[in-house]
Amino acid sequence: MTGELSPIDKAKFVAAKRACDYVEDGMRVGLGTGSTAAWMVRCLGELVRDDGLNIVGVPTSSRTADLARQVGINVTSLDEARWLDVTIDGADEYDGNLNLIKGGGGALLQEKIVATASDQMVVIADISKKVETLGAFPLPIEIIPFGWQTTKALVEETLIGLDVLGRTTTLRMNGDAAFVTDEGNYILDLHLHRIANPRQMSLVINQIPGVVENGLFIDICDAVVIGYGSGKVEVHDINAGTVEEDKIDFVESANLFSDL
């Protein structure tokens, strides 16, 4: 990346930088996956290098682990850390109850385990991720490769009984081959358009043999930090309520990252 950052990258950057306020010295921090989460990892790396912030990071994918190491964050496994203070991650969609769809980057399984093992989950996003009702973004589900076509058929049959607008399912591809997750599994994307009852959907989908986990995060997220290219930040925190802040200085410092 060279030159001035695009407005969307600035929006992701300001959200990521503001979310770093949730991180304190000595914390064990879950590190999300995706382009927005990558900004947060870079920002935390800067705090580690320049301000001596002492944290341990638990990455949610091999991609994030590589980036975290590159920027100087101490990385460990969830088994080593056991319980985390905070996880910061991106999302594909969030609704007014701070329920989420995640897994656009294929890391939903580790992301859900890590977020659930954290005292707080903070989501960082730009405003395009906000929806009235979840489901416009295809819902990813992680499935075992063994018998995947049977699992796909079972999922499609199950969708008939659920209140959704669309029922197409597609196997996520990586070129000509199936996309394979860090856990060695496949991803099915469910094109549902509108999920009337995400809690029910999550429970029912996870009952199907062959399904490992789905990308609905229900009652897991505690705060969403929305960034705008202008430097405005909105923080929707379940405990502290909603605040708007002007972080124009963040936008200026974003350009320090433009050569990444």
Ligand SMILES: O=C(CO)[C@H](O)[C@H](O)COP(=O)(O)O
């Ligand atoms: O869930 C995810 C990866 O599995 C990502 O957090 C989600 O896809 C958002 O990514 P981005 O910040 O690149 O839009």
